[in-house]
Structures are given as structure tokens and as C-alpha cells.
Amino acid sequence: MQHRGSADNEFSKDYIYYLERRIRELEAERSELRRELRRYRMEVDKLLSPPLIEAMVLSVLPDGRVVVKSSTGPNLVVNVSSNVDPSKLVPGAYVALNQRGSTIVEVLPEREDPYIRAMEVTERPKVTFDDIGGLEEQKRELYEAVILPLVKPEAFRELGIEPPKGVLLYGPPGCGKTLLAKAVASMSNATFIRVVASEFVHKYVGEGARIVREVFKLARKKAPSIIFIDEIDAIAAKRIDIGTSGEREIQRTLMQLLAELDGFDPLGDVKVIAATNRIDILDPALLRPGRFDRLIYVPPPDERGRLEIFKIHTKRMKLADDVDLGYLARITEGATGADIRAIVMEAGLAALRNNRRYVTMEDFLSAVEKVMKKRRRPYVDNPEYFESNPIAGVGESAVMHI
Ligand SMILES: Nc1ncnc2c1ncn2[C@@H]1O[C@H](COP(=O)(O)OP(=O)(O)OP(=O)(O)O)[C@@H](O)[C@H]1O
Numbered sequence: 384m385q386h387r388g389s390a391d392n393e394f395s396k397d398y399i400y401y402l403e404r405r406i407r408e409l410e411a412e413r414s415e416l417r418r419e420l421r422r423y424r425m426e427v428d429k430l431l432s433p434p435l436i437e438a439m440v441l442s443v444l445p446d447g448r449v450v451v452k453s454s455t456g457p458n459l460v461v462n463v464s465s466n467v468d469p470s471k472l473v474p475g476a477y478v479a480l481n482q483r484g485s486t487i488v489e490v491l492p493e494r495e496d497p498y499i500r501a502m503e504v505t506e507r508p509k510v511t512f513d514d515i516g517g518l519e520e521q522k523r524e525l526y527e528a529v530i531l532p533l534v535k536p537e538a539f540r541e542l543g544i545e546p547p548k549g550v551l552l553y554g555p556p557g558c559g560k561t562l563l564a565k566a567v568a569s570m571s572n573a574t575f576i577r578v579v580a581s582e583f584v585h586k587y588v589g590e591g592a593r594i595v596r597e598v599f600k601l602a603r604k605k606a607p608s609i610i611f612i613d614e615i616d617a618i619a620a621k622r623i624d625i626g627t628s629g630e631r632e633i634q635r636t637l638m639q640l641l642a643e644l645d646g647f648d649p650l651g652d653v654k655v656i657a658a659t660n661r662i663d664i665l666d667p668a669l670l671r672p673g674r675f676d677r678l679i680y681v682p683p684p685d686e687r688g689r690l691e692i693f694k695i696h697t698k699r700m701k702l703a704d705d706v707d708l709g710y711l712a713r714i715t716e717g718a719t720g721a722d723i724r725a726i727v728m729e730a731g732l733a734a735l736r737n738n739r740r741y742v743t744m745e746d747f748l749s750a751v752e753k754v755m756k757k758r759r760r761p762y763v764d765n766p767e768y769f770e771s772n773p774i775a776g777v778g779e780s781a782v783m784h785i
Pocket residue numbers: 514515516517518555556557558559560561562563613658659660684692695719720721722724
């Protein structure tokens with residue numbers, strides 16, 4: 384570039400323009416670098432500062448302070464920093480507390496509850512009634528009480544009949560209660576939401592009632608849906624006194640469940656199926672009309688049922704010619720569906736251990752011995768326990784045939 388003009392010490396105009404432009408460019412670059420430096424300083428400060436504590440709002444006191452449940456455990460009464468919008472401090476909102484845990488400094492963005500995320504939600508379960516051996520009467524009852532009202536609510540409206548709001552499946556473990564509920568969801572094209580009632584109160588202490596609310600909210604969002612509440616006795620056992628805070632918590636959770644049940648339309652697109660192994664200890668309040676008013680007993684399979692269950696679980700298995708499923712069904716008196724599945728699996732493993740591609744009768748016989756030896760359960764060995772139960776007849780009034 385030609386720097387000098389015609390006179391001495393005189394710079395060319397072009398050169399001056401060039402230098403001015405360069406200065407402007409460098410100034411812009413400098414302020415960009417300053418901004419970047421500030422950003423990195425803030426990052427470093429954030430990384431070096433003590434962490435904030437996460438908490439959930441339980442309630443707002445009349446004086447403006449807030450009761451929160453902190454992620455570190457205890458419930459705390461805290462102040463609210465002036466930059467926090469008080470209208471966002473609703474029960475259930477997640478907030479950050481300062482490191483002393485005394486003040487809410489930020490309302491955290493809304494997100495799905497971690498428990499709800501962990502819950503079993505199957506948009507379209509694959510099980511159908513054909514995957515369930517025996518239990519014909521139970522399938523028919525569930526078809527009428529849950530599937531039909533979900534798929535043909537107008538037929539019920541026209542006839543002026545109300546289907547049961549909630550169905551309670553009871554009987555010994557491993558006999559197909561969960562399987563039936565899943566099949567009902569799949570056959571009515573509904574989302575299947577499974578919750579275990581004992582987790583309402585044990586896993587998320589102090590939040591049982593809120594979790595119940597969240598479950599129903601999720602069910603409405605994903606409707607049509609079926610909420611399956613397993614082990615309902617954990618929150619619905621009759622109580623002599625409700626002295627301890629743990630018992631009060633269980634009581635609150637049950638109250639919330641009853642309120643949700645009372646508040647919804649039996650012909651709506653959310654259905655509730657509950658299950659228990661301990662119907663004898665249930666609080667009768669749960670079984671009143673308009674709540675779980677249809678009880679269905681799910682017994683251990685009889686010989687025919689066992690044969691069908693053997694057939695279902697060996698469907699995809701290569702069996703040797705000597706395998707006699709009828710004989711296996713005969714010698715497994717007292718086995719549950721879950722036991723039969725275990726027997727089939729055990730027999731399959733034995734074949735695998737022996738490097739065989741097919742399963743023999745001998746594999747099955749030793750599997751029967753192994754599995755049946757392990758189990759001796761009072762309810763299965765004594766089915767009268769359920770049949771003679773004094774409240775086993777509650778809910779018969781809800782029987783309907785269309
Ligand atoms: N009638 C059945 N037909 C086919 N398989 C069955 C049957 N009953 C049980 N099973 C097998 O046993 C497993 C456990 O059954 P399921 O979970 O439905 O029992 P449950 O009655 O809900 O028991 P729990 O009370 O322990 O929850 C099922 O996944 C299935 O593989």
C-alpha cells in the first residue's frame with residue numbers, strides 16, 4: 384500500500400480510512416471479548432458459589448412466608464426474596480433456596496414430577512385376554528364393567544345404566560390381576576398407568592396426596608386411560624386409631640383418592656382398577672357405591688386354567704414329543720400363573736444348560752419340583768380364605784348385563 388502522499392509526512396487518505404476502520408473493528412472486538420470475559424467470570428462465580436437447595440412449595444402462610452419441603456429432607460418455613468414473583472409460589476411448585484436454606488431465591492421451571500416419570504405408563508400395552516389362561520368369568524366381568532363403558536359409553540347412556548366407577552381385583556399374588564388390568568387397557572385402546580400404592584406413602588413421604596392428584600391428572604391428559612393401583616391395602620387398610628404422623632399421611636392419601644373417585648364421571652374416559660391380596664383388611668369406605676363398587680375375585684387357576692397357562696407360556700418354545708402339558712397341569716395343584724411361568728422358564732434354562740435346542744419332559748419335571756418346593760403360601764394352599772371372606776359379596780349390586 385502507498386502510505387505517503389505527495390508532500391512529506393503526509394499519509395494518503397486511503398491509508399487513514401484503512402486505519403480508522405481497523406480501529407473501529409478492534410474496538411468492537413475488544414467489547415465482544417469484554418462481554419465474553421464477564422460471562423466466563425459469572426460462570427466461574429456460579430461454579431465456585433455454594434449450591435442452592437431445591438425445595439417444593441407446600442403452602443403459603445398468611446404472613447407471606449412459605450412452607451416448603453426441602454430436597455434435603457425436612458419441611459421448612461422460609462422467606463421469599465423480593466425478585467421472586469409471589470403468584471408463582473403455588474403448592475407443588477419447585478423453588479431454589481439460598482445456601483442457608485432460609486429464603487426462596489428463584490422459582491424453578493415447571494417439569495414433570497420425577498415420581499410420575501418413574502411410574503409405569505404404557506401407551507398401548509400388548510397383552511390381550513388370549514394371553515391370560517383361564518379366568519373366563521373375570522374376563523367377561525371386566526369386559527362389561529370397564530371395556531364396554533370406555534368404548535361404547537353411549538349405549539350405557541341410552542339404557543340409563545351406570546357402570547361401576549372402580550373395580551377391585553382381589554386374590555392371591557401371581558394369579559393375573561396385573562395381567563387382566565393390562566389386557567383391559569389394551570383392548571379398550573387406553574393408556575395403562577400402574578402405580579403401587581405402598582410407594583405413595585413410602586417412597587415419597589409427605590407427598591402421597593399430591594402424587595394421587597398427579598396420577599389422575601396424568602390419566603386425564605393421556606385419556607382414555609386406566610389407572611391400575613396395585614397393593615391398594617397399603618393406603619386403604621382399616622385403622623383402629625390414626626395416632627402417628629405416618630398413619631395420618633396414609634389417611635390423607637386415601638382421602639385424596641376417594642375425592643378423586645367421587646369427583647369423576649363413571650362414563651368418562653378414565654377408569655380405575657385396584658388390586659389387593661388382602662381384601663380382609665380394607666377400609667369399607669373404599670367399597671361404597673360410587674367407589675370400588677365392583678369386586679372381582681381372581682383365584683389361583685384350576686387344572687384347566689393351569690393347562691391353558693402352560694400352553695400360553697410354551698407357545699414359542701420348541702417342545703420334545705414327550706412333553707405332556709396336561710400331565711404337568713395335573714401335578715401342579717396350587718400353582719399360580721406366576722409359578723407356571725417360572726416352571727416354563729426354569730425348564731427352558733435346563734435345556735439351554737444341556738446345549739439342547741428343545742425342551743424335554745424331564746426338564747419340565749425337575750423345574751416343577753424346584754419351583755413348587757420353594758412355594759407354600761397360605762392363601763393359595765387355603766383358597767377358602769378368600770371365598771369365605773365376609774366382604775367378598777360387596778359390590779354384587781353393581782352387576783349388570785347388557
Ligand atoms: N392366568 C394367567 N395366564 C397367563 N400368565 C399368567 C396368569 N397369571 C399369572 N401369569 C403370569 O404371572 C405373572 C405375574 O402375574 P400378575 O402380575 O398378573 O399377578 P398379580 O395377581 O397381579 O400378582 P401380584 O398380586 O403379586 O401383583 C404374569 O406376568 C404372567 O406371566
